[in-house]
Amino acid sequence: MLQQQIETCLAMEVAVFSFFWDVVPEAVSRVKTAGGLLLHQVGTLRAAREAEAAGADVLIAQGQDAGGHVHGRTPTFELLPAVLETTALPVVASGGICTGLALAEALAMGAQGVQCGTAFLATQESFAHDCHKRRIVDAGPQDTVLTDGFVLNWPKGSAVRVLRNSVTDGFGTDLMGHDPDAIPREVIAHDDDIPRLRQSTDSPLRTTTGALEQMPHYAGTGLGEIVEIVPAARRLLDLCTEAAALRDIAGRAQASGEGAA
Known part of the structure; x- marks a missing residue:
């Protein structure tokens, strides 16, 4: 399946690929042989080394703070310097x-850039359902949990960071250790004629109808800073403007210190 997807992308002249989860050297090699640029998201040092050895061009260091599927268990600003x-x-x-x-801190540590998910999920252009966007705006970092309870159609143990809901509340303290083979296949929603199962990894989209509250609402721990749904261009401008202002302040402080010395 993966090789077929890669071949389809190459046939469509896709030039940049972003891989996540396990490092598959054969897949990396196929993209590189075709002249593609390959980014590989990793959550551990071991995966980082494996991705580099396989031929990745860029590493994306994903900390456990991220929303959605999370591979590692190290906070972002601890994993990044490592x-x-x-x-x-x-x-x-x-x-x-x-x-x-956060952007300025990442760049100061030596990162070449950042990858944002939650920040742009809560934008007008995002294809997420409005209920998902509103929950991000209304929630804080204490409202996210890391669980492998939303695991249908993924391998056992695949953890995701989501907003608490009736399903995660039902887990109690047993947020981890769910076996997909033991989970009933219960249809709770649809995207047109496509059924969506309770405890699957499918999040609610604009086209989704049904028991949306029971679906995973992905969100990272930075969501407390998101207080409104805005155009993506504005969110990007706000991020960059704040980071540039902080950089200028830091630069002036450094120059002042050097002058005093």
Whole structure:
């Protein structure tokens, strides 16, 4: 299946690929042989080394702060410097980054950029359902949990960071350790004629109808900084403007200190 997807993308002249989860050297090699640029998202140092050895061009260091599927268990700003120390490749930071301050911190550590998910999920252009966007705006970091309870159509143990809902409340303290083979296949929603199962990884989209509250609402820990749904261009401008202002302040402070010395 993966090789077929890659071949389809190459036939459509896709030039940049972003891989996540397990490092598959054969898949990386196929993209590189075809002349593609390959970014590989990793959650551990081991995965970072494997992705670099396989031929990745850029590493995305994803911390456990991220919304959606989370591979590692290390906070973003602990994983980032560790990955930077272990590789000569450009590194992008990912996980919980929703402000210009977080962007500035990542760049100051040596990252070449950041990858944002939650910040742009709550934008007007996002294809997420409005209920998902509103929950992100209304919630805080304490409202997210890491669980492998939404695992149907993914391998056992695949954890996701989501907003608490009736399903995660039903898990109690047993947020981890769910076996997909033991989960009933219960249809709770649809996208047109496509059924969506309770405890699947499918999040509610604009086209989804049904028991939306029971579906996973992905969100990273930075969502407390998102207080409104805005155009994506404005969110990007706000992030960059704040980061640039902080950089200028830091630069002036450094220059002042050097002058005093």
